[in-house]
Amino acid sequence: MSSGTDHSAYYVPENGWYPVWVALAIFLMLGGGAVWLNDLKAGDEPNITLTLIGLVLLAVVLFAWFAKVIEENQQGLYSPQLNRSFVWGMGWFIFSEVMFFAAFFGALFYARHFVLSWLGGEGDKAITGEYLWPEFEAVWPVVSNPDPSVFTNPGESMASPGVASWGGYLPFWNTVILLTSSVTVHFAHTAIKDQQRTKLLSWLGLTVLLGIAFLILQVEEYIHAYQELGLTLSSGIYGSTFFLLTGFHGFHVTLGTFMLMVMLFRAFKNHFKPEDCFGFESASWYWHFVDVVWLCLFFFVYVF
Amino acid sequence: MSEVIDASHDHHDHHGPAAGLARWLFTTNHKDIGTLYLWFAFLMLLIGGTMALIIRAELFQPGLQFVAPEFFNQMTTNHGLIMVFGAIMPAFVGLANWLVPMMVGAPDMALPRMNNLSFWILPFAFGMLISTLFMEAGGPNFGWTFYAPLSTTYAPETVTFFIFGVHMMGASSIMGSINIIATILNMRAPGMTLMKMPLFVWTWLITAYLLLAVMPVLAGAVTMMLFDIHFGTSFFNAAGGGDPVMFQHIFWFFGHPEVYIMILPAFGIVSAIIPTFARKPLFGYDSMVYATASIAFLSFIVWAHHMFTVGMPLAGQLFFMYSTMLIAIPTGVKVFNWVATMWQGSMTFETPMLFAIAFVVLFTIGGFSGLMLAITPVDYQYHDTYFVVAHFHYVLVPGALFSIIAAVYYWLPKWCGRMYDEKLGKLHFWLSFIGVNVTFFPQHFSGLAGMPRRIPDYALQFADFNMISSCGAFIFGFSQLLLMYIVIKAIRSGQPATDRVWEGAHGLEWTLPSPAPYHSFTEPPKITDADAHS
Numbered sequence: 001m002s003s004g005t006d007h008s009a010y011y012v013p014e015n016g017w018y019p020v021w022v023a024l025a026i027f028l029m030l031g032g033g034a035v036w037l038n039d040l041k042a043g044d045e046p047n048i049t050l051t052l053i054g055l056v057l058l059a060v061v062l063f064a065w066f067a068k069v070i071e072e073n074q075q076g077l078y079s080p081q082l083n084r085s086f087v088w089g090m091g092w093f094i095f096s097e098v099m100f101f102a103a104f105f106g107a108l109f110y111a112r113h114f115v116l117s118w119l120g121g122e123g124d125k126a127i128t129g130e131y132l133w134p135e136f137e138a139v140w141p142v143v144s145n146p147d148p149s150v151f152t153n154p155g156e157s158m159a160s161p162g163v164a165s166w167g168g169y170l171p172f173w174n175t176v177i178l179l180t181s182s183v184t185v186h187f188a189h190t191a192i193k194d195q196q197r198t199k200l201l202s203w204l205g206l207t208v209l210l211g212i213a214f215l216i217l218q219v220e221e222y223i224h225a226y227q228e229l230g231l232t233l234s235s236g237i238y239g240s241t242f243f244l245l246t247g248f249h250g251f252h253v254t255l256g257t258f259m260l261m262v263m264l265f266r267a268f269k270n271h272f273k274p275e276d277c278f279g280f281e282s283a284s285w286y287w288h289f290v291d292v293v294w295l296c297l298f299f300f301v302y303v304f
Numbered sequence: 305m306s307e308v309i310d311a312s313h314d315h316h317d318h319h320g321p322a323a324g325l326a327r328w329l330f331t332t333n334h335k336d337i338g339t340l341y342l343w344f345a346f347l348m349l350l351i352g353g354t355m356a357l358i359i360r361a362e363l364f365q366p367g368l369q370f371v372a373p374e375f376f377n378q379m380t381t382n383h384g385l386i387m388v389f390g391a392i393m394p395a396f397v398g399l400a401n402w403l404v405p406m407m408v409g410a411p412d413m414a415l416p417r418m419n420n421l422s423f424w425i426l427p428f429a430f431g432m433l434i435s436t437l438f439m440e441a442g443g444p445n446f447g448w449t450f451y452a453p454l455s456t457t458y459a460p461e462t463v464t465f466f467i468f469g470v471h472m473m474g475a476s477s478i479m480g481s482i483n484i485i486a487t488i489l490n491m492r493a494p495g496m497t498l499m500k501m502p503l504f505v506w507t508w509l510i511t512a513y514l515l516l517a518v519m520p521v522l523a524g525a526v527t528m529m530l531f532d533i534h535f536g537t538s539f540f541n542a543a544g545g546g547d548p549v550m551f552q553h554i555f556w557f558f559g560h561p562e563v564y565i566m567i568l569p570a571f572g573i574v575s576a577i578i579p580t581f582a583r584k585p586l587f588g589y590d591s592m593v594y595a596t597a598s599i600a601f602l603s604f605i606v607w608a609h610h611m612f613t614v615g616m617p618l619a620g621q622l623f624f625m626y627s628t629m630l631i632a633i634p635t636g637v638k639v640f641n642w643v644a645t646m647w648q649g650s651m652t653f654e655t656p657m658l659f660a661i662a663f664v665v666l667f668t669i670g671g672f673s674g675l676m677l678a679i680t681p682v683d684y685q686y687h688d689t690y691f692v693v694a695h696f697h698y699v700l701v702p703g704a705l706f707s708i709i710a711a712v713y714y715w716l717p718k719w720c721g722r723m724y725d726e727k728l729g730k731l732h733f734w735l736s737f738i739g740v741n742v743t744f745f746p747q748h749f750s751g752l753a754g755m756p757r758r759i760p761d762y763a764l765q766f767a768d769f770n771m772i773s774s775c776g777a778f779i780f781g782f783s784q785l786l787l788m789y790i791v792i793k794a795i796r797s798g799q800p801a802t803d804r805v806w807e808g809a810h811g812l813e814w815t816l817p818s819p820a821p822y823h824s825f826t827e828p829p830k831i832t833d834a835d836a837h838s
């Protein structure tokens with residue numbers, strides 16, 4: 001954790017219009033989103049215009065912002081010190097993402113370990129279950145809810161059928177895909193270090209394809225859950241934890257794939273040098289993070 | 305034009321601030337952004353304070369006088385949210401912006417554009433939150449802790465705006481803390497080793513980690529609420545296998561570290577001010593660092609002391625009681641060190657020192673009532689009474705807020721190059737000191753006697769305590785207008801300040817001219833022992 005040695009030139013970026021517009025865009029997107037959700041709930045005619053304006057504005061401004069940063073870097077304005085600041089920034093951003101998932105994993109563990117047994121009439125707070133829903137049976141995955149008149153029971157869960165039949169089990173193949181993609185993105189990184197352009201492009205391209213394949217299978221799985229298993233967001237705690245955990249993970253895979261696509265585009269333009277490829281590295285760290293989260297998901301949501 | 309600040313040339317003059325409104329909207333300068341944060345926090349203090357005075361006016365006498373109970377609930381909720389997320393936290397971030405680069409010998413924050421974004425999200429977030437008060441359904445009314453199902457099944461529809469507002473505040477805090485971490489770990493001048501950093505920098509470093517660890521959890525909590533409300537999930541509904549108590553666990557996993565987020569930087573401020581006016585180095589610097597780190601660690605394993613009466617397994621109650629009481633040890637180390645720093649010092653009592661000493665005394669009172677609340681069986685009586693209100697207001701008002709005010713008096717001459725009016729400063733201190741105690745001390749008694757919190761009306765036997773409390777609140781509230789007057793007067797017509805400002809002051813920021821130049825250090829300063837931590 002040394003403070004570094006390169007202090008000969010500090011870089012302080014010029015004033016910029018980007019941040020304040022990002023703030024405005026987020027405001028429009030979320031404020032519009034709240035209006036839209038409330039209208040939906042109240043059964044009024046929902047209007048999504050404001051959200052879309054916010055989204056488009058956000059995309060445009062972020063594009064301009066990142067383009068500017070890349071341009072400044074290409075001009076050689078950035079010092080190794082500033083690059084280290086970017087590294088710290090990305091690293092701790094990923095840590096905060098880990099904590100976001102920790103909240104949902106925490107909810108999953110608490111619901112499975114404590115709530116389930118209490119509602120089933122066992123343990124310290126057993127009286128809750130005895131008193132409210134004496135006929136509720138505590139089994140995970142919860143396929144019959146304490147009060148099925150409020151939360152419709154799912155037909156089936158997504159739980160793993162046992163290792164022997166993983167050959168036909170979609171989440172297993174998604175695990176294989178994502179693990180492979182972590183390796184391919186690593187090969188792409190090695191290719192930058194070895195200055196082998198073709199290798200970089202092919203490994204990175206393959207990673208992007210694997211990311212897209214994962215997402216397609218995930219959509220497939222959701223359609224299967226909704227249409228054939230009757231497993232939805234509103235089918236009780238199992239559906240709630242399942243869809244929020246896998247859904248937010250899928251959202252992060254989407255972001256990660258997008259980042260990698262941008263990096264692929266930049267690789268075509270020869271942006272990366274062995275000693276200066278922070279943009280690529282941050283995207284690949286993000287990809288590894290998404291991979292690790294999936295492993296936790298696969299074990300705690302699907303297998304156990 | 306982009307600027308490269310090169311040590312070998314003096315570029316000093318041709319990059320001052322831009323002109324007009326653009327300066328504030330587009331700035332990437334840590335001092336401008338610090339100023340924005342501080343004025344924003346002060347505005348929020350006035351808004352949240354107005355809500356507090358509405359509450360105290362209603363409670364001046366038993367019965368319903370001024371506001372409807374529904375509106376009263378909106379006032380308690382928004383008062384809490386605005387003070388925590390809008391006043392105290394942004395004020396500390398503002399101080400970090402102003403001070404951390406100067407204290408570690410850096411030209412600016414590590415990521416200046418993101419710094420601007422962190423700030424500008426806040427006015428939008430609070431605009432969204434406050435606007436709900438003017439909507440037909442009324443604003444959030446479920447308390448600042450927004451327990452489910454009050455905040456889900458039974459919430460007004462404006463809860464959706466509240467949820468997105470919290471998301472925005474969280475994003476702002478996360479980006480702010482990433483920036484502070486990168487600045488501290490990466491931008492220190494050569495020779496500024498970690499154990500030479502001023503304690504304000506240390507406490508902010510640790511606070512930034514707390515923020516990074518818990519703000520995402522808060523985001524997770526409100527996201528689950530959002531899905532329970534709009535998408536039919538059952539995280540906090542037992543009929544679907546969820547649990548409203550689970551909400552409290554997740555919330556307080558965020559909430560307890562949050563209270564340290566609001567007090568650790570205060571420890572850093574007081575640790576800077578007391579040595580200056582005691583004219584002695586800080587007693588036990590190393591132990592201060594370790595105590596801060598211990599408090600931060602413990603803050604993650606004590607959360608359920610807020611939930612003793614909710615129905616928890618006995619083992620849980622015992623664990624959370626003992627772990628909470630452990631916090632008294634590092635906190636005691638700190639209080640001991642402050643007192644030992646003053647011991648046999650040649651003390652003077654300028655306004656920042658008065659606020660700092662008041663901090664030590666009154667924060668300790670708040671700490672002790674916290675210790676009382678940590679005792680599980682005793683908490684059964686205190687829970688959700690005015691005793692709790694008295695406790696956390698003692699740590700937040702004469703604790704966090706006093707430290708912020710002390711910091712403003714202490715560093716204002718460095719910021720604007722002019723001194724404040726010492727006589728008026730002392731007047732402000734005594735009005736605040738008396739006001740705060742008259743407001744919150746009687747609440748210990750009404751709480752012990754059983755007065756519940758968050759109610760617009762109360763039984764007759766609590767009338768005297770409440771009347772006294774309301775008088776104190778109005779004294780305290782209006783004396784903060786005096787602070788505004790003092791600060792503006794200093795900026796416009798104060799006596800010019802010297803570079804060192806206070807004869808006993810140590811640290812890099814005092815080696816800069818007053819007012820400090822637009823870019824703090826254009827070349828890395830040499831760290832002498834005298835400039836290392838005070």
Ligand SMILES: [Cu+2]
Nearest residue numbers: 560607609610
């Ligand atoms: Cu606590």
